[in-house]
Amino acid sequence: MGRTAWIIGGGSGIGAAVARRLAGHEDFTVAISGRRPEKLEQTAAGNPAIRPYPLDVTNSEAAKTGLANVLADLGRVDMMLYGAVAPVRMPAGQYSLADFRTAFEANYFGFVHLTNALIEPMAAQGGGQIAVLGSLAGYYGLPTSGAYSSSKAAIMALAQTMHVELAPRAVDVRLVSPGYVRSELTDGNKRPMPLLMDADEAARRIVNGLLRSGRFEVAFPWRMAMAMRLLRVLPYPVAFGLLRNGLPREK
């Protein structure tokens, strides 16, 4: 019998590449969600195993209805990958509360809305996997990325909490922590992006990690993951010094 996946953020970037990979190389039927129907249609074009379900994750009712539609059509969700993100970047001193809220609504609370609705049916069907796209930027508070880094740190902590809590119900919660990947999110980034990779390569690593390993965290590229882990164990003055060096000099 085939499996089913539901990818949030499946209309572009990493989510779209994972949807295509699952639908092309595995026995999956893949539901994809995001706000823009035309992006979902583009991802699904020519691939009958991919089915679009437009929704806005920041609306808890829409999240419930979206899940009900997916369950009505596909019967079950064996794997959910959460990758919605709001591209918000503000320097300290110019923080906009509205933009911070937008970032947390998409990057964090959307996941809460969806998993609230999904956990019971997933446990009742005998289990499944819930994976969330964190980021290596969630390992440490990065300069100019206040909203992004802190929302990612929050969702990574939530994934750890849920992993332990839901294991007895056979709901396997996983964390995916990529470095820099080419996508709409990084398209406008003018700063250096070391070890930048294509979304297809990221998708290959994510699918392998989620389907063929039992590891809680799928982190890549390994050199970037090691560097960010090292940053966390360094004394603060050393870590802050390294981060300060990456900032543009004041004129």
Ligand SMILES: NC(=O)c1ccc[n+]([C@@H]2O[C@H](COP(=O)([O-])OP(=O)(O)OC[C@H]3O[C@@H](n4cnc5c(N)ncnc54)[C@H](OP(=O)(O)O)[C@@H]3O)[C@@H](O)[C@H]2O)c1
């Ligand atoms: N690219 C990187 O370097 C990188 C690195 C580490 C982690 N990540 C993480 O990987 C995930 C995917 O990012 P990406 O790089 O593939 O960026 P992306 O191409 O911008 O994908 C983000 C997706 O989220 C959807 N989305 C945004 N707000 C939404 C909302 N309110 N409701 C439903 N869907 C929403 C967008 O579709 P709509 O606009 O149509 O809604 C879009 O398809 C994110 O969690 C990101 O933080 C990316």
